[in-house]
Amino acid sequence: xxxxxxxxxxxxxxxxxxxxxxxxxxxxxxxxxxxxxxxxxxxxxxxxxxxxxxxxxxxxxxxxxxxxxxx
Numbered sequence: 540x541x542x543x544x545x546x547x548x549x550x551x552x553x554x555x556x557x558x559x560x561x562x563x564x565x566x567x568x569x570x571x572x573x574x575x576x577x578x579x580x581x582x583x584x585x586x587x588x589x590x591x592x593x594x595x596x597x598x599x600x601x602x603x604x605x606x607x608x609x610x
Contacts, residue, residue, distance in 0.1 A: 541565070542565045542566075542567040542568075543561065543564055543565050543566045543567060544566070544567055544568035544569065544570070544606075545561075545566070545568070545569050545570070546570040547569065547570070547571055547572070547596075548571070548572050548585070548589065548593065549569075549571040549572070549573075549592065549593045549596035549597070550589055550592040550593065550596070551596075552569070552571075552595075552596035552599060552600065553591075553592040553593075553595035553596045553599070555599055558596070558599040558600065562603060562605070566605060567605055567606065568605055568606035568607070568608070569600055569605060569606075569607050569608070570608045570610060571593065571596060571597065571600075571607070571608065571609050571610065572593075572609075572610050573593055573597075573609050573610065575590075577590070578590035578591065581593065597609065
C-alpha cells in the first residue's frame with residue numbers, strides 16, 4: 540500500500556510496458572536527470588547514447604498525474 544518514487548536517468552522508463560507496470564504499482568514521483576538540451580551534449584556528458592531514451596521516458600510519464608521533475 541506504499542507509494543513509490545524514482546530518482547533515475549530514465550532509460551528504463553523509455554519502455555512503455557515497464558512504465559505502465561510501475562504506475563500500476565503506485566508510482567507517484569519521478570526525478571529524472573537530463574544533462575543537456577541536445578543529444579550531443581547529453582550523450583557526451585553521460586558517455587552513452589541515452590538522450591533519445593530520456594526523452595521517450597518523459598513522453599511516457601507526461602500527463603500521468605505524478606510529480607515529474609527534470610533536473
